[in-house]
Amino acid sequence: MPVSGWIVVDDFYCKGCELCIEACPEDVLELDMDRLTPKGYHPVKMIEETCTGCGICAIVCPDAAITVYREKPVKQARR
Amino acid sequence: MVSTTAEVVYQRPESFTDVHTHYCPGCTHGIAHRLIAEVIDEMGLREKTIGVAPVGCSVFAYKYFKMDFVEAPHGRAPAMATGIKRVLPENTVFTYQGDGDLASIGMAEIMHAAARGENITVIFINNAIYGMTGGQMAPTTLPGMKTTSSPFGRDVELTGHPIRMAEILAIMDGSGYIVRRSLHNAANIRKSKKAIRLAFEAQERGLGFSMVELLSSCPTNWKISVRDSMEFIADKMIPVFPLGDYKVSPSLEGLKV
Known part of the structure; x- marks a missing residue:
């Protein structure tokens, strides 16, 4: 199984x-061209x-x- | 089916305040701030660290760190840090200075602080230009580089050559850890963080003056895109300001961080 991850971008910063x-x-x-941050950036x-x-x-x-x-x-405990 | 759990790989350092920085998009000041905050968190020094903010773009650095900070007059951060460290030797004291602050008006203070071997850490941001005042020529501006006060490119016959601070400070007997790093890509940012960690370790061990010079970008005043500014550091700045360890105290050798 490939390692998978994700990010969370804080629009405030x-x-x-x-x-x-x-x-x-x-x-x-990619830049989200449909949204603006409170400071006016994409x-x-x-x-x-x-x-x-x-x-x-x-x-x-x-x-x-x-x-x-x-x-x-999560490692399963051995029985 | 393997069950999984979410692991946090990276999150905002605790030593950062919850405010929006005033730096331009893509400015590497933010990266340098973040590395310092991460190192201070890792070493658990936040409660006893005192920072000294300079004059320049990073003049508001005190707003961005969750620790004690003072604001120094232009170029006088090493002098102020000297006083703080001598009165409070148990505290960790660092200054954060740009090239206009450190290499121009503050040249006397930085040279004498290093010569005296003051046990402080200096983070030196070298972006080859005066950022806050609108992109004038700095002592570190590259030969031929266009700025608002050298619109035809820096003429070394008229205005001299760039000053290499790491090399100069490394020959001072009082210095314990002097290195130059760059912030233009992830690999170099990782190396910069290690260097900042070692500089603080040098201070904790009382090895004398420590400085990390960080080659930084200024896309706004270089008048190029963020991507091009990173290439500018790699292609133009590093040949003039070679990266490397200019002085490492023998006590730090072999220290794993």
């Missing part, structure tokens, strides 16, 4: 600088489900607007 879009190795990010959104949760978008984000999550298998 995102300035639409596109650094994360450039950096994303899976190319799953925020980033995920456009594909192939995010691996690597966290590179968060590492390059100047405004710490991105929270990165990853699915982690």
